[in-house]
Amino acid sequence: MSIRIKLTIIMLAIGLLPTLLVSVLVYATVSSDLTNKTEEQLASVANNQQQKITGLLQQRQEESTKLANQFDLQSAINTYLTSNARNGRSTIYDILMNKKISVPEIQAITMIDLNGNVIASTVVNTQGTQLIPDDYAIPTGQESSMNVKEDARDGIHKLHITHKVTINKKESGYLNVVFRIDDITAAIQDYTGLGATGETMIAALNKNGKAVSLFPLRFDTDAALTTELPTLTTSTSAGNLFKQVTDYRNHSVILTSKSIDVASWVLGTKIDLDEALTSINQLRNTLIVVALLSSLALTALSLYFTRYFTAPLMRVATMAESFGRGQFTSRVDIQKRADEIGALGKSINVMGDNLQNMVTSLESQRNRLSIILNSTAESILAIDKNGKILLANAATRDMTQLPEKTIVGQNINDIFKWKKGMQNFTVDYSKTGTTTYNNLEFTDAADVPHYLKLIVAQIEGIQEPGAPQTIVTIHDETKSRDLDNMKVDFVSMAAHELRTPLAATRGYLELISFKEGENVAPDVKNYLQQALKSTAELGSLIDNLLGVTRIERGTLTLRPEKVDIAADIQQAIRNATFTASDKRIALSYDGPTSGCYVIADQIALHEVINNLINNAIKYTNSGGTVSLLLGREAETYVIRFKDTGIGIPKQALANLFTKFYRVHGGLNSGSTGTGLGLFISKSIIERHGGTITVESEEGVGSTFTVTIPVLDEAKLAALESDKQLKHSPTTRGNRGWTTKNITR
Amino acid sequence: MAGLRKILLVEDNPELRKMYETFLTLNGFTVAAAIDGEDGLNQAREFTPDLIFLDIMMPKKDGFEVLKILRNDPAYNCTKCKIVMLTNLGDSKLTPEMRKDMDGYVIKAEIVLSDLLEVIKSLER
Numbered sequence: 001m002s003i004r005i006k007l008t009i010i011m012l013a014i015g016l017l018p019t020l021l022v023s024v025l026v027y028a029t030v031s032s033d034l035t036n037k038t039e040e041q042l043a044s045v046a047n048n049q050q051q052k053i054t055g056l057l058q059q060r061q062e063e064s065t066k067l068a069n070q071f072d073l074q075s076a077i078n079t080y081l082t083s084n085a086r087n088g089r090s091t092i093y094d095i096l097m098n099k100k101i102s103v104p105e106i107q108a109i110t111m112i113d114l115n116g117n118v119i120a121s122t123v124v125n126t127q128g129t130q131l132i133p134d135d136y137a138i139p140t141g142q143e144s145s146m147n148v149k150e151d152a153r154d155g156i157h158k159l160h161i162t163h164k165v166t167i168n169k170k171e172s173g174y175l176n177v178v179f180r181i182d183d184i185t186a187a188i189q190d191y192t193g194l195g196a197t198g199e200t201m202i203a204a205l206n207k208n209g210k211a212v213s214l215f216p217l218r219f220d221t222d223a224a225l226t227t228e229l230p231t232l233t234t235s236t237s238a239g240n241l242f243k244q245v246t247d248y249r250n251h252s253v254i255l256t257s258k259s260i261d262v263a264s265w266v267l268g269t270k271i272d273l274d275e276a277l278t279s280i281n282q283l284r285n286t287l288i289v290v291a292l293l294s295s296l297a298l299t300a301l302s303l304y305f306t307r308y309f310t311a312p313l314m315r316v317a318t319m320a321e322s323f324g325r326g327q328f329t330s331r332v333d334i335q336k337r338a339d340e341i342g343a344l345g346k347s348i349n350v351m352g353d354n355l356q357n358m359v360t361s362l363e364s365q366r367n368r369l370s371i372i373l374n375s376t377a378e379s380i381l382a383i384d385k386n387g388k389i390l391l392a393n394a395a396t397r398d399m400t401q402l403p404e405k406t407i408v409g410q411n412i413n414d415i416f417k418w419k420k421g422m423q424n425f426t427v428d429y430s431k432t433g434t435t436t437y438n439n440l441e442f443t444d445a446a447d448v449p450h451y452l453k454l455i456v457a458q459i460e461g462i463q464e465p466g467a468p469q470t471i472v473t474i475h476d477e478t479k480s481r482d483l484d485n486m487k488v489d490f491v492s493m494a495a496h497e498l499r500t501p502l503a504a505t506r507g508y509l510e511l512i513s514f515k516e517g518e519n520v521a522p523d524v525k526n527y528l529q530q531a532l533k534s535t536a537e538l539g540s541l542i543d544n545l546l547g548v549t550r551i552e553r554g555t556l557t558l559r560p561e562k563v564d565i566a567a568d569i570q571q572a573i574r575n576a577t578f579t580a581s582d583k584r585i586a587l588s589y590d591g592p593t594s595g596c597y598v599i600a601d602q603i604a605l606h607e608v609i610n611n612l613i614n615n616a617i618k619y620t621n622s623g624g625t626v627s628l629l630l631g632r633e634a635e636t637y638v639i640r641f642k643d644t645g646i647g648i649p650k651q652a653l654a655n656l657f658t659k660f661y662r663v664h665g666g667l668n669s670g671s672t673g674t675g676l677g678l679f680i681s682k683s684i685i686e687r688h689g690g691t692i693t694v695e696s697e698e699g700v701g702s703t704f705t706v707t708i709p710v711l712d713e714a715k716l717a718a719l720e721s722d723k724q725l726k727h728s729p730t731t732r733g734n735r736g737w738t739t740k741n742i743t744r
Numbered sequence: 745m746a747g748l749r750k751i752l753l754v755e756d757n758p759e760l761r762k763m764y765e766t767f768l769t770l771n772g773f774t775v776a777a778a779i780d781g782e783d784g785l786n787q788a789r790e791f792t793p794d795l796i797f798l799d800i801m802m803p804k805k806d807g808f809e810v811l812k813i814l815r816n817d818p819a820y821n822c823t824k825c826k827i828v829m830l831t832n833l834g835d836s837k838l839t840p841e842m843r844k845d846m847d848g849y850v851i852k853a854e855i856v857l858s859d860l861l862e863v864i865k866s867l868e869r
Binding site for chain 1: 851
């Protein structure tokens with residue numbers, strides 16, 4: 001259930017329940033109170049009516065009683081009754097008339113004999129008229145009776161009181177007095193001002209003991225006047241009797257009855273409940289309306305407030321949702337509110353701005369990175385921790401001739417069927433840090449071979465899933481390798497082509513010397529020497545070039561054999577003595593003169609030693625010294641070539657052993673060279689398992705240090721047997737030529 | 745074996761051919777010269793040399809082809825004669841298979857002329 005519904009329910013409960021409760025309580029209290037009051041009111045009305053009507057009836061009773069007991073009337077009647085001639089009727093009539101006149105309510109007075117014949121009447125002055133017996137019927141045991149009848153002459157209901165007239169203790173006749181009852185009617189009607197409430201009726205019990213309405217008040221329908229009133233049947237006793245019934249109008253009424261003893265009547269009074277309770281109904285209706293209105297108002301209020309509080313939260317939630325989807329552009333417009341929700345809006349908008357900025361900055365960074373990645377010539381791949389390719393730049397796609405979607409998700413070893421030499425090669429991700437693999441071969445989808453250098457760099461730490469764990473950079477060296485090969489081929493070819501004319505030049509110079517011999521003039525002989533020396537230099541230059549091409553192609557073959565390095569150094573020093581002394585450089589040696597054996601290609605090793613001695617002499621000015629030191633350190637021989645020469649600048653040391661590199665750029669040094677010597681020397685020494693290093697200080701001198709492993713007999717034995725197999729029968733001879741008969 | 749007097753020189757480069765021929769003649773040898781592989785084969789049959797200096801890189805037939813034919817075909821009278829290859833290649837280029845039929849080799853760019861006399865002398869031993 002959403003917070004909105006919850007809040008609405010809570011607010012409705014808090015607001016509506018008390019209202020309803022109060023309404024119901026008010027209604028119950030007022031309703032009960034009013035019902036009681038109604039009954040009290042009814043009882044009071046009934047009492048008043050009883051008293052008033054009883055009083056009025058008693059007054060008339062007394063009036064008529066007084067008349068019946070009046071002496072002159074009694075004596076006139078006695079006279080009348082005792083005279084045979086029935087004289088004295090006029091006297092009676094006069095008395096009756098007098099009385100009637102003196103009491104205005106009296107309508108008529110009639111004197112009746114025991115047989116029911118009228119003796120005298122104020123109404124009709126006719127004697128002997130037989131009246132309806134009921135008119136003066138007096139119940140047994142009673143002195144008088146009361147009755148209400150409608151006067152046929154004027155249609156008005158009137159009260160008839162009939163007394164027994166007793167003369168000399170002898171019942172002599174009846175006196176019937178008819179009274180007007182306007183005052184009684186008026187009295188009753190005084191209580192009918194409330195409409196149906198207070199309606200009163202007076203009933204007499206008929207012969208069957210049923211109450212029958214005596215005269216019409218607004219108690220019931222006219223039809224009911226002559227009918228029995230069953231509702232009052234049992235209501236004859238004294239005291240209030242309340243009964244709730246439905247009246248002729250189908251109204252709910254409360255009915256009470258009182259006995260009027262003076263006339264043996266029953267007084268009935270009713271209150272119309274519908275009318276009596278009009279106010280309470282009004283109250284109830286008001287309460288219902290109030291309750292309805294207040295619930296409506298409360299519902300509207302709670303909806304409004306719920307919305308007031310939850311709607312901004314919903315907007316915040318919607319915004320957060322769109323953040324979750326990676327859309328950071330939406331904002332909420334609630335930041336202007338001064339409350340906590342406004343503060344929340346402000347914060348989340350600021351958060352949105354920051355996220356948006358971050359995303360924008362990340363995107364532009366990514367774009368920059370993407371441009372860099374795709375514009376570089378190197379293939380760059382990002383690999384996840386499972387070895388799957390996450391990203392491949394444009395160079396990768398160009399090289400593999402595959403679209404990115406084919407590459408991404410693959411294992412790098414599946415895309416690149418690498419070969420290293422003849423072996424299949426797979427990238428190993430288990431190595432930490434950065435690993436470089438050289439000389440890999442790969443054939444692309446278009447069947448074009450590539451030669452690659454691979455750099456596998458591991459990103460430190462465990463990355464989250466989907467993030468790169470490894471960056472693989474592939475450098476396609478095919479072109480530079482092709483170029484290198486072309487260069488090597490060219491150099492090799494050129495060197496070879498140079499050798500033949502060089503051999504011819506030298507040969508013809510030799511031929512001159514040989515043929516002319518001592519006949520050659522001394523200066524010409526000198527020219528010949530210079531020419532021969534130059535051709536020799538040219539020869540060694542070409543040899544160096546060829547040496548480099550062999551190193552480059554990996555075809556430099558060495559003939560390892562047992563070599564006495566000490567003796568070799570002695571030979572080299574002897575060779576260099578002339579040049580050194582010519583330049584007035586002191587050439588010294590410190591170390592054993594023989595017996596230091598290594599496994600080496602003697603010619604190659606000799607070349608290295610010559611090269612280093614010649615370099616030392618070449619770069620040392622006249623008057624300097626060049627010292628050679630040979631010593632053994634553990635399992636290596638160490639040869640130091642130490643000079644007091646011009647030295648090597650610090651910045652040049654790193655490139656010193658690079659091919660074609662010359663320290664002084666060949667300018668102003670006065671020295672010649674191809675810059676190949678140290679490159680070749682280093683390659684040769686490294687092929688022998690040794691090292692070559694240099695320390696130097698400009699203006700002070702340089703020391704080149706060569707190490708070479710001490711002869712290993714087991715290795716030598718293996719070499720010898722190998723050589724027997726491979727090189728027999730021809731053995732190594734002098735430089736430049738070999739025959740089968742030479743065994744040295 | 746003494747007396748390698750008759751020498752056939754098979755060399756396509758005219759300057760070198762003339763130079764070697766002159767040098768060897770000056771040193772008292774009887775020298776015949778051929779300008780390519782086929783010429784070399786013909787001259788070997790006619791001249792019946794004691795020693796052949798045989799260039800490798802030549803038109804028509806290269807030195808190794810000529811060597812093979814001379815060693816295997818008695819018609820050329822040279823199954824037993826001395827044959828020394830003249831080469832520009834380093835000795836590392838010569839496989840044991842190539843070395844089998846030759847008596848020696850000379851790297852033209854690396855020798856001085858008098859070395860040829862040493863070569864001959866070593867083969868006479």
